[in-house]
Amino acid sequence: MAHATVARPTALAGEMPLWDRLKVPIFYALLILWTLIAVLPYWLTIVYSFMPKTEIFAPPRLWPSPFTLENYRVVLTAFDEFPRWLLNSTLFALSATALRVFFASLAGYAFARMRFPGRRLLFNLVLGSMMLPGMAMLVPQYWMAVKWFKFVDTLYGLTIVWVSGSFAFGVFMMTQFFKQLPRDLEEAAFIDGATWFTTYFRVILPLARPALLALGILSFQGSWNEFMLSLILLQTPDNFTLPLGLAMFRFQYYAIYSNVLAGSLFNSLPIMIIFFVFQRYFVEGVAYTGLKGT
């Protein structure tokens, strides 16, 4: 990208152009092709969800014809549990997001700014645990939920285990963020006699808004889409989250797949809308994990 600003010796001009001339069209072709590959499956899902269930394997089209709202009516009225799943998922995702962001930012601040015995060891242990496969902890997590805490098949149990299991990344991200924050404002607060707590709530939290939002968005996405842990911990359909309910749909109503497609949009459309609105924070969150991570 930078080469455009540098004047090239004219002698080179004769040998360079082939790639230079082809580069832009090739890149555009690639980008357009992958855009179609990425977007079409969703668009087709929307289109066929507005078509009668008998038309589910009708030849591909980009607009619903014949058009019907029947699938949505069936999903929302004929399946008692469906609205319940939506509610459960919303409650779970909101509480999991709030708990994870708040507690992870507290811990991240301690790791980034305070000196205390065991700091390095603890931080490295938390960091290292990000490599562990979730499945390796699922047997004991399930066992604890059944035997110790007796919260198997409850939403709050799912919330506690999910938030605990996802702390490591949140703490890591917040620590990295606080480390690169200038200390001036905090030091001014300390000179004025503020305690750690008041400094954290009055000075640090407002400054950390972008990082909190980025982690919040990633957490909402993660919990809204969570599947494996819910599959293990939740048992009665009334307690299911939407992804778990949809998974059940997919196997029980394979014959009326138009309904399944319509139902699936209740999971994917909300998160897509959030993505369009908060896109900047998604991108920042992902960039954080990649760059500052190594």
Added chain:
Amino acid sequence: MTRVSARTLQEWITAYTFLLPVLLGWGIFVFLAMLMSLYFSFTTFNLLKPPQWLGVDNYLRVVRHPDFFRYAVPNTLKYVAVVVPVQTVLSLIFAFALDQKLRARDFFRTAFYLPSVTSSVVIGIIFVWLFAPQGVINQLLGLEINWLNNTKTSLPTIMIVNIWSTTGTLMLIFLAGLQDIPGELYEAAAIDGASRLQMFRYVTVPLLRPVIFFVVTLGIIGTFQVFDQIYIMTKGGPLKSTMTWVYLIYFWGWQEVRPDMGRASAAAFLLAVTIFVVTMVQRRFIEGSEE
């Protein structure tokens, strides 16, 4: 002197207060859980009876089990070996393309990231339908393949779906890495008469190496644990052709008539060790070529 240590002590107490919720949650459901998983892996254990010490028998039963060495391990290794390189290279190419000064960059970035935003369950649901025998993909390509119900095509189909869904995230990470390379470095190289290829080789690749390492690590950790799509799309079938490591653990621990959580834990622990070793080896590999 005493005042200083009182303040220090106060800082220690404050720090641990700030850390308390995380230490409790992470300590119980991650750290302790991992230790218990290790203990369970040496016992007979199925929730009904208290665990009984068994020694390394579980590990022997795991590695000798045909479902493990004939299906789960080879399928998982194939899956990792295909998906990680393909998604890394694809996302790097797209990041390069987006790093150029093109029109509609933001539009492309949004479109590319879309598959990474939605849940694996929904993605599974959509692709089960698209890849159905009379589905859109067969109709468009004029084929009659039963993608998910054929032992030859089932695993590759799941690979395609996963590459489709993760490439967007990895592209964003690469893009952030590319944009972090200072433009002056390219200008300096251009003044020294470096060709486009040389710039790529001597400026881009070395500076991008940590990001490549990170993307490959993420890829390895993620692909070794493939589960959701398998559950939604094939449940390990047909004829165990999509039986993977984590799906087998789930099957042993929760789906069998007599669940065997000791054996499931042993298989899970072997997976943790494998992921760790593979990540270390690829680290040596990527850093070793650096000099």
